[in-house]
Amino acid sequence: MNETILKADNISISFGGLKAVDSVSFEIQKGEIMGLIGPNGAGKTTIFNLITQFYKLDEGSICFLGNDLSKFKPHQIIEKGVARTFQNVELFKSMTVLENLLVGQHSEINYNIFQGVIRTKKVKEEEQIAIERAMEVLKILEIEDYAYFYAGHLPYGVQKLVELGRALVSGPKLIILDEPAAGMNDTETKEFAKKIRFVKEKFGLTILLIEHDMSLVMSICNRIMVLNFGKKIAEGTPEEISSNSEVIKAYLGEEV
Numbered sequence: 654m655n656e657t658i659l660k661a662d663n664i665s666i667s668f669g670g671l672k673a674v675d676s677v678s679f680e681i682q683k684g685e686i687m688g689l690i691g692p693n694g695a696g697k698t699t700i701f702n703l704i705t706q707f708y709k710l711d712e713g714s715i716c717f718l719g720n721d722l723s724k725f726k727p728h729q730i731i732e733k734g735v736a737r738t739f740q741n742v743e744l745f746k747s748m749t750v751l752e753n754l755l756v757g758q759h760s761e762i763n764y765n766i767f768q769g770v771i772r773t774k775k776v777k778e779e780e781q782i783a784i785e786r787a788m789e790v791l792k793i794l795e796i797e798d799y800a801y802f803y804a805g806h807l808p809y810g811v812q813k814l815v816e817l818g819r820a821l822v823s824g825p826k827l828i829i830l831d832e833p834a835a836g837m838n839d840t841e842t843k844e845f846a847k848k849i850r851f852v853k854e855k856f857g858l859t860i861l862l863i864e865h866d867m868s869l870v871m872s873i874c875n876r877i878m879v880l881n882f883g884k885k886i887a888e889g890t891p892e893e894i895s896s897n898s899e900v901i902k903a904y905l906g907e908e909v
């Protein structure tokens with residue numbers, strides 16, 4: 654049975670005179686991989702920024718597992734169970750891979766500042782658990798050998814996986830990925846697709862994915878939503894979307 658995990662109802666936002674997202678509604682079902690596609694400037698990343706509250710809605714609502722997300726600040730969204738990666742990798746480049754994942758667990762570690770200063774036994778135990786959890790995620794992503802490497806020194810494809818790992822260690826229910834395969838070659842993209850499917854099952858995740866690589870979108874998404882000029886123009890299975898005339902028209906002149 655379908656269970657709605659996120660529901661966006663008539664959401665809109667404008668920048669100056671430009672309606673970047675225009676009365677868009679959609680639902681994401683628990684356990685699915687939903688693709689969000691559309692030509693450049695269609696409003697995809699803006700939708701991510703609205704979900705994560707980097708931008709505030711002009712109109713409409715976004716409800717995640719019964720929570721009205723507009724009541725929360727961006728740093729609280731991760732505590733509610735929504736984690737994201739960014740279009741351009743945003744890691745702490747002068748920190749190690751492991752340290753980057755420990756930052757990702759910030760919301761999971763429960764101690765106050767005074768305990769932190771005197772480093773009680775409880776603090777040390779919680780830190781140890783956090784390290785073990787981070788190492789487990791690195792192992793699952795098959796990048797544990799890089800744990801003590803500086804993130805900024807790693808190949809781009811590996812950095813993308815580290816960013817995914819950082820999102821995973823926060824224990825999300827919904828993970829939103831902004832162009833995860835950008836900059837990857839064909840082989841890396843295929844490997845990445847396998848990993849996405851694997852971690853989805855392993856962690857019981859739901860995924861919302863922006864991606865320009867159509868072979869990746871078509872191979873891993875259960876459903877796809879298409880935006881053009883801020884409006885939703887189509888939604889359906891990969892087969893339905895690839896034969897939808899309005900979608901083909903929107904992409905004319907663009908590489909599909």
Ligand SMILES: Nc1ncnc2c1ncn2[C@@H]1O[C@H](COP(=O)(O)OP(=O)(O)OP(=O)(O)O)[C@@H](O)[C@H]1O
Pocket residue numbers: 668671673691692693694695696697698699700
């Ligand atoms: N903070 C902002 N201020 C002004 N305009 C913005 C802002 N954020 C987004 N926009 C505009 O909103 C529109 C949608 O942008 P958005 O980044 O969501 O598109 P996109 O579909 O993610 O595109 P791409 O595939 O190129 O990343 C664009 O015209 C963009 O310039």
